[in-house]
Amino acid sequence: MAARVRAVGRHEPLVLGLIGSLGFLALWQAAASAGWINPAILSDPLRIAHAFVAQLASGQLIADAEVSATEFAIAFAASLVLGIALGLAMGVSCTLEYTLDPFMWFLYSSPLIVVYPLIVVWLGFGFRTVVMIAFLLTVVSIVVNTVAGVRGVDPALVQAVRVFGGNRWDVVRLAVLPSAAPMILAGVRIGLSRTLHGAVLGEMFGSNAGLGFRMTVYGEKIQTSDVFVPLVIFVVIGVCATAVTRAFERRLQSWR
Amino acid sequence: MTRRAVTGALSVGAFLLLWQFVGSHQIVSASLISYPTQIVQSMGAMIASGELAANGAVSLTEFAYGLLPAIVAGIALGLTLALNRTVRLLCDPVLTAIYQAPAIAFVPIVVVWFGIGMSSKVAMVFFSALFPVMINTTTGVEGISETWVRAVRAYGGSLFHVVTKAILPGALPSIMTGVRLALGRATVALIAAEMYASFNGIGRLVQQYSAADRAPEIFVLVIVISGFGYACVLFVRALEGWLAKWRLEFEQ
Numbered sequence: 001m002a003a004r005v006r007a008v009g010r011h012e013p014l015v016l017g018l019i020g021s022l023g024f025l026a027l028w029q030a031a032a033s034a035g036w037i038n039p040a041i042l043s044d045p046l047r048i049a050h051a052f053v054a055q056l057a058s059g060q061l062i063a064d065a066e067v068s069a070t071e072f073a074i075a076f077a078a079s080l081v082l083g084i085a086l087g088l089a090m091g092v093s094c095t096l097e098y099t100l101d102p103f104m105w106f107l108y109s110s111p112l113i114v115v116y117p118l119i120v121v122w123l124g125f126g127f128r129t130v131v132m133i134a135f136l137l138t139v140v141s142i143v144v145n146t147v148a149g150v151r152g153v154d155p156a157l158v159q160a161v162r163v164f165g166g167n168r169w170d171v172v173r174l175a176v177l178p179s180a181a182p183m184i185l186a187g188v189r190i191g192l193s194r195t196l197h198g199a200v201l202g203e204m205f206g207s208n209a210g211l212g213f214r215m216t217v218y219g220e221k222i223q224t225s226d227v228f229v230p231l232v233i234f235v236v237i238g239v240c241a242t243a244v245t246r247a248f249e250r251r252l253q254s255w256r
Numbered sequence: 257m258t259r260r261a262v263t264g265a266l267s268v269g270a271f272l273l274l275w276q277f278v279g280s281h282q283i284v285s286a287s288l289i290s291y292p293t294q295i296v297q298s299m300g301a302m303i304a305s306g307e308l309a310a311n312g313a314v315s316l317t318e319f320a321y322g323l324l325p326a327i328v329a330g331i332a333l334g335l336t337l338a339l340n341r342t343v344r345l346l347c348d349p350v351l352t353a354i355y356q357a358p359a360i361a362f363v364p365i366v367v368v369w370f371g372i373g374m375s376s377k378v379a380m381v382f383f384s385a386l387f388p389v390m391i392n393t394t395t396g397v398e399g400i401s402e403t404w405v406r407a408v409r410a411y412g413g414s415l416f417h418v419v420t421k422a423i424l425p426g427a428l429p430s431i432m433t434g435v436r437l438a439l440g441r442a443t444v445a446l447i448a449a450e451m452y453a454s455f456n457g458i459g460r461l462v463q464q465y466s467a468a469d470r471a472p473e474i475f476v477l478v479i480v481i482s483g484f485g486y487a488c489v490l491f492v493r494a495l496e497g498w499l500a501k502w503r504l505e506f507e508q
Contacts (some may be wrong), residue, residue, distance in 0.1 A: 012345060016345035016346050017348050017349040019346060020345070020347055041368065042369070094259075099264070101264055102264045103268075106482065109489065110482035111443050111481055113444050113451075114474075114477055114478045117462060118474055120466060122288060200360055204360065204448075205452075218364070219368055224365065227364050231362065231365060238353070238357040239352065239356050241356075
């Protein structure tokens with residue numbers, strides 16, 4: 001008996017969370033079916049599921065998802081490589097950090113949404129603009145965190161590698177990267193949600209393809225259930241991205 | 257002057273000079289990148305014509321109408337969630353999911369619900385500011401040590417006293433983190449909603465000038481919005497300092 005109580009206690013967040021989520025969906029559905037809310041404006045879970053199946057069958061959803069996924073992947077991969085490289089360089093060289101610091105600070109703190117019209121002017125409407133916006137949003141958070149991580153490395157560790165005859169590259173590989181890894185990873189986690197943000201933003205305002213663009217099209221036609229399909233996909237991606245990086249961070253911690 | 261400040265100032269100065277040279281000599285077309293003096297001129301013109309003030313006032317009003325209720329509601333809901341474990345566990349997945357989705361993805365649906373006018377902007381600001389405040393309040397309250405609560409109880413304090421004398425002051429740093437996040441998110445949400453569909457406001461100006469390919473005016477708006485974001489950061493920092501002092505006096 002005690003064991004069972006303990007087992008329920010351990011799974012309590014999961015069980016209650018499941019009940020809460022299903023209850024939320026059931027309540028929404030019931031309110032719509034009973035006519036308490038206008039389904040044309042608020043929609044309901046079943047209508048959204050129907051819209052999802054219809055968009056899937058027409059091929060529209062897959063086509064848009066492919067565009068969005070490609071933009072997301074390119075922007076994120078480029079931010080990861082260039083962000084960590086630039087961050088390491090800025091972390092190792094004070095002059096470089098002081099030179100670039102004001103620009104990084106501006107990119108990090110100002111709402112980059114206003115820069116999008118300039119990027120549209122420079123790169124045109126579409127794929128390249130979306131990738132650029134997502135890249136700019138992401139890369140800064142990775143650079144800033146990498147610099148902070150490198151600055152926090154224990155100088156004794158660097159000294160030790162040097163004593164054993166290590167060159168600059170050895171210092172980075174053996175001392176800097178391992179101890180800066182948690183900070184870099186935190187930057188990557190923040191960056192991941194910023195890539196998603198940037199892709200949605202770019203598609204909504206600077207493109208004619210992708211899930212974000214499709215949402216605005218459905219919105220203009222007031223097809224609420226159709227608007228919800230990409231929205232739900234974004235919510236799911238957001239949750240998964242955070243969960244995956246959190247798990248990765250935990251594994252890294254236990255490995256260290 | 258530190259080396260950091262000198263190097264930074266030199267680098268920004270060099271950047272501005274280079275930009276001015278490249279833009280004004282049409283090495284790269286000025287209609288694409290503009291240049292600093294042209295931007296300053298455009299800013300003067302936009303101030304003189306009154307469009308910056310008129311649209312700025314609209315945006316500020318929408319911002320205030322959405323933000324203040326969001327902070328109050330966020331703290332209240334956050335407290336409720338923190339004090340009722342069962343309610344919190346029930347709501348957690350849905351709230352986390354909404355919190356982690358990009359807020360601007362909700363713009364089309366909010367415009368369908370609230371229309372093109374001011375109310376959809378107020379709703380977007382409220383909605384995007386509510387979650388950071390609420391979630392950080394909950395986190396802050398959970399971090400309070402039991403002894404504070406017990407101390408107030410020991411002196412015969414009611415639930416009201418526990419909340420005002422122990423829980424709110426204890427959770428304050430975390431609540432302020434939520435407010436700072438909320439200000440940033442709300443700014444982006446407001447501009448996005450105005451850009452998406454509106455009659456006036458700073459976001460509307462962004463859209464208008466970008467449709468006309470007017471780089472100098474777009475840069476002016478970049479400066480205005482970034483300036484507003486920076487003012488928000490300074491304001492929260494000042495507020496934090498002031499509240500920390502109040503909290504210290506409180507503890508003594």
